[in-house]
Amino acid sequence: MPTDASAGALRVIPLGGLGEIGKNMMALEYGDDIVVVDAGVMFPEEDMFGVDLVIPNIAYLLENQHKVRAILITHGHEDHTGAVPFVLPELNVPVYAPKLAHGLIEVKLRDHRILSASELHAIEPGEEFTFGTFRCEFFHVCHSIPDATGIAIHTPAGLVIHTGDFKFDHTPVDEVPTDFARLAELGMEGVTLLLSDSTYAESEGYTPSEAVLDPNLERIIAEAPGRVMFATFASLIARIQQIANAAAKNGRKVAVIGRSMVNNVAMAQQMGYLRVPEGVIVPVESLSGMPPEQTVIIMTGAQGEPTSALSRIANDDHRDFSVERGDTIVLSASPIPGNEAVIMRTIDNLLRQGARVLHANNAQVHVHGHASREELKLMLRMIKPKYFVPIHGEYHHLVAHAGIAVSMGVAPERVFIMEDGDVLEMSGDWAEIVDQVPAGHVYVVGRRLWDPSNGVFKERQTLARDGVVVAAVAVDGATGRLSAPPTLTAHGFEAPDDHPEVMAAAVRRLEESLGHQQWPDEDLEEAVRQQAGRVLSGFLRDATGRRPVVLALVSLT
């Protein structure tokens, strides 16, 4: 490694989402220029109490804000775009995105009231953009949303290819296949670094084309005795197109319910990404007059999201819809890891109400949008990169993808399994992880950003386990004597059979202990607080075997 590396070297820095599904952000830095690829969100895990969203930590970008030239968005999914409204208020740089993603981001920025303050550009595949020393070109790829791209980035250290999320689908719904010709050309130019989607690097063979679903969807709709309700992702415009086509063939009308679904469908129609014959998509109100066997409804909720239309219907608390005799319900999505149990609960509740339910376990009603192992090999074969970094996926996916790269002839020492914050420095002929910068998670709580290391989250975990017991102790400031009996209350805590007795005994124990105590001359309040907390914790542990959070408050009267 040259001694003066950082000046004459490309730095590749994943800032969020490596080792995870979702929440992608990758920075490329050379000299005084940084471009950022994607700015996604992740939904909180069950133990992230009170957290609404998880976004990448952009501390490194803020430290270097004078260098940041642009954020480039590969496609319109939440895990690539969702952090934009949280990033721009802190780091107002131009955002470049393909047209559909541009439309979806516009909606978000308007929601957050920062659209007019933001610089947002819609790009076309093939156009070139120069950001300082970087020359960037988006190229079309297939994925489970139209208008998805990868990005070719020409740098002084050589050509970098970022695949975005992709699969090779020769018969995609939008009829725009991955741009093999351009990929092959780029491969011929000589590629220094390939950053490639690893989400399905453990999946053998080829991912099926979206087209395999057409006959299945048509048959399901044709054979259904009543309504057919489809739950899928609001951004899965291609699937919505397929469902609308199948409905039209069967002479059924399609209604869309749920705010995000309605907005996305309207926008996709307006922008030409969803092409449905006049009169097939109808407002949901007009369904009420129609025979159920002439209708199809599309909604969100295939991941069991608790506020989605499908979950509300499953729990029988949707304002307008409930399961009716003859309903067929199709979950057209594959479970995001971690969501399996809640999805199955949703399915069970629909079945209990008498619906027929088709889902990944009992019908082919979904294909995912990511390349399987043979496609990943094809990408590596076309691009023939000198260096390889697997991106997008949990750590085991990255390891599997690294194994594929090595099996395709990339030298093991040129394959880097990176973690968020790792800094990979490279020139044309060497590469090394040289540093660690702040990266990873930031929590969105309401619309504020919280550091995950905030002790509050740990406190919430202990509160959740055994609840809280609080003592209020009023003490005469002059004498240190109790001015009133201690008051106790509990929340989320209970000594099962004998709760009132235990609490009364705890008050007596406190009175005894605090009444016979010699207090120090200074900081009486703190001394009483500590003593009361210690005595109460010990008493409850002995009496109940539980360890609730114990808080003591002291008033000096």
Add this chain to the structure above:
Amino acid sequence: MPTDASAGALRVIPLGGLGEIGKNMMALEYGDDIVVVDAGVMFPEEDMFGVDLVIPNIAYLLENQHKVRAILITHGHEDHTGAVPFVLPELNVPVYAPKLAHGLIEVKLRDHRILSASELHAIEPGEEFTFGTFRCEFFHVCHSIPDATGIAIHTPAGLVIHTGDFKFDHTPVDEVPTDFARLAELGMEGVTLLLSDSTYAESEGYTPSEAVLDPNLERIIAEAPGRVMFATFASLIARIQQIANAAAKNGRKVAVIGRSMVNNVAMAQQMGYLRVPEGVIVPVESLSGMPPEQTVIIMTGAQGEPTSALSRIANDDHRDFSVERGDTIVLSASPIPGNEAVIMRTIDNLLRQGARVLHANNAQVHVHGHASREELKLMLRMIKPKYFVPIHGEYHHLVAHAGIAVSMGVAPERVFIMEDGDVLEMSGDWAEIVDQVPAGHVYVVGRRLWDPSNGVFKERQTLARDGVVVAAVAVDGATGRLSAPPTLTAHGFEAPDDHPEVMAAAVRRLEESLGHQQWPDEDLEEAVRQQAGRVLSGFLRDATGRRPVVLALVSLT
């Protein structure tokens, strides 16, 4: 249905575990006799805060304790035996179990110090037992634990077959296949009701034999450059046998770590269920002198259980073991629904430390113990039941299994998809769900039993979301005036940027409100408490947008 049904009818009552994986308990009642099949536990879901175990609700059995003749255990897995130590102290009836399960239950009862007070019988398949009007015979089935059984129960309303958990494995590790001959004989006698395992009713084809793993395990061990560590279930004695065989063939020594694993292996060896050549299994201490390529270690943790040996090694906080260069780690289990995410995190942490990790996604290192669809058909074909109730599985599994039964010729009106607490009454020629009795969940917290509807769990959820803010208010009992400024404290709550200011402002707001209040003549304490709580909640909601639990405590001085 005869008017006098319950006197001359068989009542079939699932008490826990229908619509779920695990926690099985089924009661059969006729006249004055009840027999119970299985008494399992389930591990708590993530939102069951502070809950250690989930067991069936036996309120119905307690109400009818004079009728309960016995608990029959089909096999030794936790989800069929784990509730026994919690049930017997309340309902001390004889327990009958096949030998290995008997041994495992003995260990549990000794742990709970109730062994000597309990009546525990080891049975042999083929023996007959009479419990009041019921005549019961256990028959051998294959499952992922040796000595698994189903039960044939002769009742005045006809013959009932309970399959237990089963698969048809023609080459099981313990060389004892399912007793086809006896099953066929029973089928010939005429079966009124079949209760059959539904866990894999969505899985096409046949479940592979355990024997398919032998060559895989041998090759993994032969090719491993260093230690091989296997994580599996402590009760999966057959897998432990296979690993020990493969290790012996490769001249390696096997050590077992973890209390439950060590105990089970010792007992299985003693009882003859685990047959390993002398000297292959060695104490863990003796590994330290051996070259890693001559060792195999077996441990728990394949489900990502947080206190298991594997999780500790993955988090690098195991007392004796950490990942070393050249380690191969094999997770030989399929994820229990809901555990997928934590298992993947465990795998990722092992990979990060440089281990090679083999698991269900990248190698065939496990086969499960339940019949797939074709085997379920074979069972239905042999038994030819008049009535059918799918058991063991989530609701969607039960629905899938019911579909199979109908496709095999059982009349749809004779197939009952039951829920916990449903009472199915039947004689030889009619059957109907006639009633609902208390059933479902009871939570074990420590060693006490809690009702899931206890408000404490709801309170813990709100505590977990936004934490708690507590106010202590000391008021002069005579005048109603504040005797001291209110004291505030927060736990698991924080107004991010300006926490001290917000809390100070909250105190001022309380002083203002409580200082200018006219109090009623009676119950001053309660009036102050309510007012303080209301004011503080409102202030915090306006100031921070969050809704913590607010507790106010009042001392009258």
